[in-house]
Amino acid sequence: MKLTSKGRYAVMALVDLARFDNINPVSLRDISLRQGISLDYLEQIFSKLKRNNIVKSIRGTQGGYILSKNPNDIKLTNIFYAVDEKVKTVKCNKEIKRGCNGKSTKCITHDLWDELETHINSFFENKSLEDLINNKKETRV
Amino acid sequence: MKLTSKGRYAVMALVDLARFDNINPVSLRDISLRQGISLDYLEQIFSKLKRNNIVKSIRGTQGGYILSKNPNDIKLTNIFYAVDEKVKTVKCNKEIKRGCNGKSTKCITHDLWDELETHINSFFENKSLEDLINNKKETRV
DNA sequence: TCTAAACTTGACCATTTTAGTCAGGTATGT
């Protein structure tokens, strides 16, 4: 049960981005340097964040990324969903009609894992980017 | 962020075991058949559960495993710890003095992941095997 | 207009983890 780098990096990068003003775009290069995340890897992550309308990109010199919405409207759920960081406690997929062990019934502890999933997701649904930056905002020099 | 089979199987197997009386030992073969888990894999798992004093083994014909303690005293935490299913949200280890990104400070979202870890662990600490078997006990035929 | 900064895309890959299998044992009730 562990969080992957992709999910962690996505949140770290967005917090970094949000801490700087969201009028001037922030380049991935800056984020990469400040947070110690590989630039190439960040590009993969931001491509997903963009597709999911969490950030907007501005190309060219002095370009970069800015948030698409208010930090208060970006929940961890949204970020994780965007980068495919899913909370998966059971192997079985809801679309598959068969149960959890390949048997016809759901496994003996199915409800437990469902409950766990809900428990974890509620944490993510209640945390927004705004909560994470607090009053730690900085202005780009 | 997903639960591994080892953790899931351990809990499933123990719930299965607990649902039958804990005086007559239950063989892994039975659990394997009922829960659809490979016998060889179960043996690996139970060897860990035994080392962590969650189950006792009885060898020979009619042998098997029984719980070492009352189902109420076996928390999910204990089970997961036994089979190395850890909740890990940050890469950095507490023993390593350096921060999360190989930098000297802890990463910008460190506290968040700590909070998440606590949130998840509290779920595991408050669930016992007893909670999972409820009044679903069965008697071996 | 030229150039460098920055985004964009897709392929590729080494390492680690997962989820087991396999092949031998040893102990014990009947």
Place this chain on the structure above:
DNA sequence: ACATACCTGACTAAAATGGTCAAGTTTAGA
């Protein structure tokens, strides 16, 4: 003695992870 069941360690195929690399396109500013 023999079948049942525990016990142990080595091995491995497949997937996931955590990236790198290469080759673009776009645009601001000199």
